[in-house]
Amino acid sequence: MRVLAPQIRQATSGDAPGIARVQVLTWQQTYRGILPDSFLDGLDVERSAESWRAVVADRRRATHVIDAMGILGFCTAGPSRGDPNGYRGEVEAIYVDPAEQGQGHGTALVRAAMDWLAAKRLTPVLVWALEANTRAHGFYQSLGAHRLDTRLLRIADALYPEVGFGWPEGGSPP
Secondary structure: OOOOEEEEEOHHHHHHHHHHHHHHHHHHHHHOOEEEHHHOOOOHHHHHHHHHHHHHHOOOOOOEEEEOOOOEEEEEEEOOOOOOOOEEEEEEEEOOOHHOOOOOHHHHHHHHHHHHHHHHHOOEEEEEEEEEOOOHHHHHHHHOOEEEEEEEEOOEEEEEEEEEEEEOOOOOOO
């Protein structure tokens, strides 16, 4: 049996269940001990898939997936959602299945998102990560992003600090 190499492509609505599965698995692993267990245990792939169908259909954004006979990871990017520092584009979400992390999939997904954002003239680009998710901080910084600002994000009826990272105009991942 031939194993297919992972391919990066734009998501379709049929990818929503795979995207949701990756997001739920990643949140449950990454945020255990940071967010309430009851919140993480209540994450539902089917409910999340409905939300992802709407995101994938939104033409102002692009969701790229890495697919190897199933979704291994995804990255959604689009116009900045209200950044006051002049960042026009935003990597809104990037998740790679925990079993597939460390193989370059995240870097490849960020590159695809950055190419799409540059083609839409949505640069410079920023991304936000929970302050407690230091692994994500290291990942973004390894791709050349600089720490920008901190804000509060409401999740499960509580506020959590998150840190913004940005790629300046013309900057992009290596």
